[in-house]
Amino acid sequence: MRVEKGMLFCIFYICLAFCAFAEMIVEMHYSDYTPFWWQKIPFFYAISGFLSCILLILVAKGLGHWLKKEEDYWKKRESLLKREESHGE
Amino acid sequence: MAEWLHPGLIFLLGALLIPILRGKVKSAYLISLPIFAFIDLLLTTKGVFGDIPFATLRLKFGDYTLIFGRVDNLSLVFGYIFVIACLCMIIYALNERKDGIFVSAFIYVGSAIGVVFAGDLISLYIFWEIMAFSSLFLIWYRGTEEAHKAGFRYILWHLFGGCVLLAGIIMYAQATGSIVFNAFTWGLGWDYLPSYLILLGFSLNAAVPPIHAWLSDAYPEATYSGGVFLSAFTTKTAVYTMLRGFPGWHILIYLGAMMTIYGIIYALLENDSRRILAYSIINQVGFMIAGAGVGTPLAINGAAAHAFCHILYKGLLWMSAGSVLYMTGRTKCTDLGGLYKTMPLTTAFCMVGALSISAFPLFSGFTSKSMTIEAVAEAHLGIVWLVLIAASAGVFLHAGIKFPYFVFFAKDSGIRVRDPPLNQIVGMGIASFLCIFLGVYPVPLYAILPYHVDFTPYTLPHVVETLSLLSFSGLAFFLCLPLLKRTQTISLDTDWLFRVLGMRFIWFCERPLITFAEIIDGALRKIADFFAWFANNPAVASRMLVALTGAIVFKPFNPLNEKYKRDLDELKRVYSDEVVHRMGIGTGVLLALIFFTLYLFIYLSYGVLWR
Numbered sequence: 001m002r003v004e005k006g007m008l009f010c011i012f013y014i015c016l017a018f019c020a021f022a023e024m025i026v027e028m029h030y031s032d033y034t035p036f037w038w039q040k041i042p043f044f045y046a047i048s049g050f051l052s053c054i055l056l057i058l059v060a061k062g063l064g065h066w067l068k069k070e071e072d073y074w075k076k077r078e079s080l081l082k083r084e085e086s087h088g089e
Numbered sequence: 090m091a092e093w094l095h096p097g098l099i100f101l102l103g104a105l106l107i108p109i110l111r112g113k114v115k116s117a118y119l120i121s122l123p124i125f126a127f128i129d130l131l132l133t134t135k136g137v138f139g140d141i142p143f144a145t146l147r148l149k150f151g152d153y154t155l156i157f158g159r160v161d162n163l164s165l166v167f168g169y170i171f172v173i174a175c176l177c178m179i180i181y182a183l184n185e186r187k188d189g190i191f192v193s194a195f196i197y198v199g200s201a202i203g204v205v206f207a208g209d210l211i212s213l214y215i216f217w218e219i220m221a222f223s224s225l226f227l228i229w230y231r232g233t234e235e236a237h238k239a240g241f242r243y244i245l246w247h248l249f250g251g252c253v254l255l256a257g258i259i260m261y262a263q264a265t266g267s268i269v270f271n272a273f274t275w276g277l278g279w280d281y282l283p284s285y286l287i288l289l290g291f292s293l294n295a296a297v298p299p300i301h302a303w304l305s306d307a308y309p310e311a312t313y314s315g316g317v318f319l320s321a322f323t324t325k326t327a328v329y330t331m332l333r334g335f336p337g338w339h340i341l342i343y344l345g346a347m348m349t350i351y352g353i354i355y356a357l358l359e360n361d362s363r364r365i366l367a368y369s370i371i372n373q374v375g376f377m378i379a380g381a382g383v384g385t386p387l388a389i390n391g392a393a394a395h396a397f398c399h400i401l402y403k404g405l406l407w408m409s410a411g412s413v414l415y416m417t418g419r420t421k422c423t424d425l426g427g428l429y430k431t432m433p434l435t436t437a438f439c440m441v442g443a444l445s446i447s448a449f450p451l452f453s454g455f456t457s458k459s460m461t462i463e464a465v466a467e468a469h470l471g472i473v474w475l476v477l478i479a480a481s482a483g484v485f486l487h488a489g490i491k492f493p494y495f496v497f498f499a500k501d502s503g504i505r506v507r508d509p510p511l512n513q514i515v516g517m518g519i520a521s522f523l524c525i526f527l528g529v530y531p532v533p534l535y536a537i538l539p540y541h542v543d544f545t546p547y548t549l550p551h552v553v554e555t556l557s558l559l560s561f562s563g564l565a566f567f568l569c570l571p572l573l574k575r576t577q578t579i580s581l582d583t584d585w586l587f588r589v590l591g592m593r594f595i596w597f598c599e600r601p602l603i604t605f606a607e608i609i610d611g612a613l614r615k616i617a618d619f620f621a622w623f624a625n626n627p628a629v630a631s632r633m634l635v636a637l638t639g640a641i642v643f644k645p646f647n648p649l650n651e652k653y654k655r656d657l658d659e660l661k662r663v664y665s666d667e668v669v670h671r672m673g674i675g676t677g678v679l680l681a682l683i684f685f686t687l688y689l690f691i692y693l694s695y696g697v698l699w700r
Contacts, residue, residue, distance in 0.1 A: 012141050016564060019557040026553045036474065037465050045478075049558035052479030053565035056350070061572055068358060068578040074588070075589035081592050 020046050093133065093158055095206060096126040096217075100175075100199030104192045106252045119191060121178035126202075130168055133160060134537075153268050156208030161395065162539040167329045168207045169537065170397045171198060173523070174321050174404055181408050181516025182314035184415065194228035194318045196353035201322040205329055210258040210287075211269045212452070213330070217254065221247035224323060227315030242584070243307035246293065246300070250383055255509060275338050281358045288335055295327035295378060296371050296603070297344055298351050302584030304370060305355065309363035309420065313411035320407045321400045324370055324438050328377045328396050337384025342465075345379025346473050348372065351479035356487035357573065362420050362496050363410050366403070369488045372480065373399050380461040380476065386540035391460030393538055397600050398453035398527055402445035405520040406488065409439035412509040413496060419504075427501030436497045436509045436664040438517040445524040448481060452523055452528035455555065456546040456609025463544065465631045472642050480564040489559070490566050494573060590696075633659050690700070 024042055034040060041047075103122045109656060110118055124696060134419065148155040160168075175198045185191065200223060203216035221244065228240040261283035262268050273284040289300075296304040307321050354373025359365045373395070380392030410433050414420050429436040441452070448454035458481070465474045527534050535542040566573070623630045636656040 010542055012560075012563070016560050019560045021552070022553045026550050028577045032551045035469055036471055043557075045554040045557040046474075046561040049480055049482040049561040050565050052482045053562045054569065056353055056486065057357060057565070057569045057572055060354045063354060063450045064358050064580070067580045067582075069581060070578065071579055073579060073581075076479070076593065077589075081596055 093160075094129050095118055095203070096129045096172060097202035097206065098197040099129065100202065104199065106194070106196035107191050108188045118551065119179050120176070120184065122195065122600060123172050123179060124196075127169075127176070129249045130165065130172060134153075134173050135164060140192075140386050149213060149388070150345035153262070155209065156269070157206065157212055158208055158576065159208030159270075161500075162390075162537065163329070163333060164205045164538065166397060166537050167325065168202055170400050171202055171325075172203065174400045174520075175318075176318050177401075177516045177520045177523075178314065178321070178404060178408075179516075180519070181317060181411075181513050183512040184310065184510055185314055187230055189226060190230050190312060191317060193223045193230070196223040196316070197227065197318060197322060201326050208270060210261065210270050210535070213266050213270055214251070214258055216257055216339055216449065217326075220323060220326065220389075221251060224319055227319055228311045229549045230315060231310055231312045233310065236565070238606055239307040239310040239484050241304045242588075250290050250293030250300070253286050253293070256292060257286030257288075260590060261287065270338055271335065273334050284291070284335075288338070291327050291334065292344075293327075293332045295322050295331060295374055296324055297348060297378065298371070299347075299583035301351075301371055302582045302587075305364055305367045305582055306584060308367045308370075309361050314413045315448050316366075317404055317407045317411055320366070320370055321402050322392065325396050325400055326372060328381070330393065331378060331381040332389055335374070336381055339382055339622050341382030342379050342470065342473055344380070345375045345377070346377060346480075347384055348375030348481070349477060351375070353480060353483035355580055355582065357491065358578075360422050360578060362413070362422055363407070365487060365492050366406055366410055366424075369406070369484070369492075370403060372484060375405065375480070376458055376461050376467045376477065379473065380464060382459075383464050383470075384469065387467065389438060389459055390535075390538045390540050390542055391457065392535055393455075394457035394531075395461055397534060398445065398457040399526070401520050401527075402442045402453060402524050405412040405438060405442035405517060405524060406492070406519045407443045408441060408513065409435050410496070412513050415513070416506040416509055417504050421577070422495040423577050425496045425502050425504070426499040427497075428504060429497045430501075430508075430595060431505045432497070432508050434514055435517070436493070437574045439493050441521040441524055443493045445528065447482035447485040448555060449489075450547070450555060451525065452524075452529075453524045455528055456531035456534070457527075457557075459551065460544050460547055478558070480560055480645055485559050485562045486566055490563060491573065499575075499580060533604045561588045629659055674684065 020043055023044075023046060027040065027042055028046075038044060099122055101524060103118075106118070107115065112368070141370065148157070175194075179191075179194070182190070182194065197220055200216040200219035204213055207216060209212040225240055225244045225247075228243060229235055230236075245385065258268070264280075264283055273281075275281075293300045293303075304324070308316055312317055331341065349372050352368045352370070352375065354366035356365045377392040377395050377399075380388040380395065382388075402492070410420065413432070417425070417428075418430070419425055445452040445454045448458045462474065462477050462481070464478060533548065535544075631683065633656055636653070640653040640656060
């Protein structure tokens with residue numbers, strides 16, 4: 001199993017390198033209709049994919065500190081409400 | 090030329106027969122209905138029923154005309170995908186034991202088709218509400234307490250949205266005198282309030298934050314197949330109505346862009362696999378709403394094509410999650426993992442869905458979502474384009490990798506269940522086939538889009554750029570894997586405010602408000618009791634009151650008052666059985682006699698003395 005995993009990652013890294021290389025070549029040879037100036041930056045899509053994912057994960061992690069609660073959060077609140085009612089009566 | 094048969098009618102009326110049938114006949118009938126509807130749509134496109142849009146299928150409604158058969162390219166795209174998706178989904182759902190689920194599902198699909206072909210706002214509203222109620226049962230049939238409560242919250246949200254929509258429609262009809270459903274003109278000011286309200290009503294069904302929480306709250310609580318149906322229809326009819334009613338409204342561009350990011354953030358936080366998919370719906374619909382906002386032919390084509398492909402691959406993802414639920418009884422990522430060993434087919438279909446949603450080349454997302462992004466680029470909306478590119482990377486992150494990884498791979502949970510029954514495999518198989526087919530050969534899809542398609546997805550730059558974007562997103566995922574550990578948590582969403590306010594409101598009604606009501610009630614009862622006591626023996630009671638007032642008034646002068654003593658004596662006597670002072674029966678008779686005499690006098694003199 002471990003050998004397989006290591007091999008998978010090897011293939012993955014090769015694909016990454018290939019993609020980056022291909023992107024560089026394509027950017028050089030295809031001066032397509034690029035409405036934005038930043039599309040001409042080399043490795044733009046690779047960097048933007050990587051950076052935006054990192055950013056999204058970090059933002060999610062940050063917001064998670066406030067937003068994540070235990071699974072029975074709502075159950076506890078509802079039973080708290082019921083207990084308040086029964087105390088009143 | 091025959092009368093046009095509304096495809097929605099096939100489902101709505103067909104649903105009624107389901108409870109009578111049993112066994113294989115029922116299964117055959119269930120599968121045949123979408124097939125009939127598909128043939129109906131094919132004939133419609135071929136012009137068998139006449140030139141579309143149809144002049145038939147109108148109904149008079151007061152001063153207005155209801156149009157049930159507004160068929161044009163935009164409606165047909167959505168009509169087709171609804172029917173095709175329904176076929177895959179109903180084959181998938183054949184394991185459900187309760188007939189009510191099939192009936193609800195077909196009414197849901199039928200009313201969704203009704204919305205799509207509605208030419209006026211009132212018939213749209215009728216079908217809109219039928220959709221809300223029929224979809225509710227797909228949640229309630231799960232039977233758990235969570236589903237019960239989530240269903241109530243779901244219908245409350247939708248009733249609110251329906252009321253807002255109806256208010257907008259009524260105001261619009263008042264202001265313009267017409268109920269025809271066409272594009273609304275953009276403007277700022279009170280005059281445009283009806284269109285704002287209608288937009289709000291549509292936005293609720295499209296799950297635009299902050300009024301989206303019903304989707305992530307209720308969809309994961311549905312039955313294993315109910316979730317599949319739910320994922321497709323409510324949100325996509327809302328997308329259709331946005332494309333029809335609000336194309337080019339720029340606010341939608343920004344709302345859509347926001348939605349794409351919002352869905353990703355919450356999907357990354359979630360533990361429940363079906364809730365991840367629910368937030369994924371919000372993310373994907375964001376692309377479509379942004380496309381509707383741009384409003385150019387390419388953008389509308391993109392949004393419609395994206396909706397078409399999205400229903401298929403999102404349905405496929407929900408089907409794989411539903412199969413996991415069906416076979417293991419679990420949905421939480423913390424409870425799952427390592428399923429690829431024993432559920433290889435489900436894993437494979439899930440991967441097809443995951444690659445499609447990520448817009449991987451050779452899959453359907455690549456040929457459709459890219460149109461919207463291209464349209465945004467053509468409109469020179471730089472920041473929005475960057476947001477959508479980031480969101481495309483993020484889609485791969487949460488739906489392309491996170492969902493399949495934690496459910497089927499990752500740490501082995503020890504569950505060893507087999508692949509689901511054949512019908513579920515077939516349902517998923519058809520959807521997968523279509524996802525790959527439309528990715529490799531999108532020509533049939535492009536042919537039915539509203540505008541002429543001048544877009545080639547398979548250009549070398551586009552393929553390389555997409556592969557680059559996705560592979561580096563994958564790298565980011567595996568590097569940040571320690572940060573994305575599964576936790577047994579829920580995430581609070583915007584409905585937190587409403588749920589807490591709702592609980593506080595109920596507490597307020599049940600405690601302070603009821604106490605207040607009881608005080609008032611008690612006071613009024615005391616007054617009524619006083620009158621009852623008084624009427625018991627008015628003569629004595631009035632004497633007593635006089636004596637009492639006298640005692641109170643004269644108390645300062647004479648503490649031991651006679652009147653006070655007499656008062657007490659009479660009090661005792663009144664409350665014994667013997668009543669001391671009574672007016673004779675004659676008094677009563679006399680009073681009655683006087684009354685009748687007066688009445689007779691008035692009756693006889695009416696018309697003579699006065700009129």
